[in-house]
Amino acid sequence: MNIIAQTEDNRLITTQDEEVQHIALDQIKANPYQPRKTFDDTKLDDLAGSIRQHGILQPIVLRQTIKGYHIVVGERRFRASQRVGLTTIPAIVKTMTDEDMMELAIIENLQREDLNAIEEAESYRKLMDDLQLTQQEVATRLSKSRPYIANMLRLLNLPTEIMRMIRDEQLSGAHGRTLLAVKDKRTMNKMAQQAYEESWSVRYLEDCINSAKNSKTSKQASTSKKKPKFIQQQERQLRDQYGSKVNISTVNKKGHITFEFTSEEEFKQLIQQLNAQYRK
Known part of the structure; x- marks a missing residue:
């Protein structure tokens, strides 16, 4: 029976x-x-x-x-x-x-x-952690695509405040995924709050983020043009030597050389190179 x-x-x-x-x-x-x-x-x-x-x-x-x-x-x-x-x-x-x-x-x-989208993402993460499954295995068990699972899991990288807004249905999961394109957390939180208060659509939020990025790129290009040519040349040489983006700036007769890295591995590699150069 x-x-x-x-x-x-x-x-x-x-x-x-x-x-x-x-x-x-x-x-x-x-x-x-x-x-x-x-x-x-x-x-x-x-x-x-x-x-x-x-x-x-x-x-x-x-x-x-x-x-x-x-x-x-x-x-x-x-x-x-x-x-x-x-x-x-x-x-x-x-x-x-x-x-x-x-x-x-x-x-x-x-x-x-x-x-809600955060609870869904947390459930996928719990399946992976508790049962030692890969994203592909979770996708197969739930009849979903691996990219879908991966995109949902990305929401767990959002700041706590934005995840709370999604839980409370003030923002959608699509808003959250769009906000991940903003690297600065303070800016991300500010845009999330504005999107909620002004009822921005996902498309409008995306346009605002792209507009802000383009403005920043233009500003950086303008700043770069004002630098003396020999400083720009030194930045290129250091970038080629260390494999990292370099910025040289001078304010009130004081200068700063800034190396950019995007991961712990890049940081360790840069330090090793700088130490090796110092010992020569």
């Missing part, structure tokens, strides 16, 4: 030759691997009202432990049943490993209707 268990977002799990049991609510605990920590009270009240009127139409799925049961699928129905005052709940008890529990909890979380 096949029994169909339903997830919180209408995904169906088929179990074979397993009977529905009525399990006491006080023996059931939440899935310890459940990434979802908060539940909408209004939606839980609505579900409780439905259960009060029609009962529980689909059993939840549990895993038996030494001290009772852990929820595999159906935590919202479990919580709503507590609100109604039920003492038992129909359930299917399945045998599964910790890894199975972990993966199913994360996948179920990914299928929530109210999932």
Whole structure:
């Protein structure tokens, strides 16, 4: 006999030759691997009202432990049943490993209707970290493309404040990915706040970022033209020698030579070159 268990977002799990049991609510605990920590009270009240009127139409799925049961699928129905005052709940008890529990909890979380882009990205990261999966393996398991997974994970590189804005639906995930093109975090936060306050579309935000970049490039070009030719020549020579962008500036008869690096590896390589030159 096949029994169909339903997830919180209408995904169906088929179990074979397993009977529905009525399990006491006080023996059931939440899935310890459940990434979802908060539940909408209004939606839980609505579900409780439905259960009060029609009962529980689909059993939840549990895993038996030494001290009772852990929820595999159906935590919202479990919580709503507590609100109604039920003492038992129909359930299917399945045998599964910790890894199975972990993966199913994360996948179920990914299928929530109210999932925001940051929560989605965090779920992909949790799958990768907890189950030691690559981006390609996550993409295959979830029937998504690897570039899609990679683009979602990039959102986790945003400043905390911008991630909060996406969680609160003040900005979309697409706004967040667009803002990643801004390298300066203060500028990024400022543009994010402005985009929220003025209801910028993603396209308009992109245009503003490109405009700011073009303006900066023009300013740098203008500054470069004002430098004496021999300084520009020295910058080119140092750049060729050390493989790094170099800026030489003079203010009030004081000069600065600045080397640019974009990673720790480039920094270490530059220091080694400078030390080797100093010892000559």
